[in-house]
Amino acid sequence: MSAALAALRIGFIGAGRVAQTLAPAFDRAGLRVTAFHNRGLDAARRLGFRVPSARPMTHAQQVVDNCDMVFLAVSDDAILPVCRDLRWETRHRVVHCSGATELTALDHAKSAGAVTGGFHPMQMFANPDVALKGLRGCTVGIEAEPDFRRELEMLATSIGCEPLALPPGVRALYHASAYYVGPFLIALLKEGVDLWKSFGASEADALRAMMPLLRGTVAAVRDGGLANGMGGCVARGDVGTILKHLEALDERFPSSGALYRELALRNVPLGIERGTLSSLRAAEIENLLRTRREESELSGSRSR
Ligand SMILES: NC(=O)c1ccc[n+]([C@@H]2O[C@H](COP(=O)([O-])OP(=O)(O)OC[C@H]3O[C@@H](n4cnc5c(N)ncnc54)[C@H](OP(=O)(O)O)[C@@H]3O)[C@@H](O)[C@H]2O)c1
Structure with a gap:
């Protein structure tokens, strides 16, 4: 893993099943999972239990302010409004984990100068403990501009996954394939x-x-x-x-x-x-x- 990636402060907004799997996987890989926020308390507690070194934040904006790379690990329909309600800067990398959602959902962050990307692990996240065990070897569909894509590819490799570069415009079909x-x-x-x-x-x-x-x-x-x-x-x-x-x-x-x-x-x-x-x-x-x-x-x- 590159020193630059290891130095990034990673945050999660949304502490559902995907966040409860990816955050501990990043943490175990030696990455800096720094802060997280969840609307409801239950999921926030569960993520806090899985990554005790990460700080729970009362507001999503505090995650943005304290992190360099922010995962919007919320339901697909919430990605755009959650992103739109936050203040982003040029230093930010903003990522969603949805298979089917286009990157345009993150355009508000992009217009503030942040780089945006999609990081979709092809895995069933019904139970974070089971998903964590099954993460190694699974494909992560990645879409981003070349420099950020390489960084996300390194991130995927750091947790034992296989990065797959997704061309623009194919997300819905790619994601539908996983349903079968x-x-x-x-x-x-x-x-x-x-x-x-x-x-x-x-x-x-x-x-x-x-x-x-x-x-x-x-x-x-x-x-x-x-x-x-x-x-x-x-x-x-x-x-x-x-x-x-x-x-x-x-x-x-x-x-x-x-x-x-x-x-x-x-x-x-x-x-x-x-x-x-x-x-x-x-x-x-x-x-x-x-x-x-x-x-x-x-x-x-x-x-x-
Ligand atoms: N599950 C899978 O198998 C899977 C696989 C690959 C990728 N993904 C993608 O990963 C992302 C997260 O999925 P998940 O399975 O982790 O979902 P999840 O377990 O249902 O968790 C959804 C999270 O989104 C939050 N949320 C929902 N609506 C919100 C809103 N309007 N404002 C703020 N927060 C909101 C929820 O907060 P509360 O706790 O407060 O409700 C919860 O933390 C999605 O984009 C999904 O497509 C899922």
């Missing part, structure tokens, strides 16, 4: 868990059974890529098994059946790419999935 493997993955797990509940198992039973499958899937994709990582009846071309799934789902859980069909259709090109699904069998599967979709839409509109 974060929150939407949880939605998919819930689909699976609900089916287990239908035959009397608990959520804990279902998750215990699903975790090794999840780990196996992740490991297969990590080692072989998307197509090579895929097993299952679509990749094998087992039309009969797909039909059994659809009949069972459509009978009792039609909305799960609809989701299954959409996902199975997305699996077909991967099965072909993998080389285990012939184009003839692929057409058969697509036909089955689309016909069942039309039938289900028809019966849905009749019952309305």
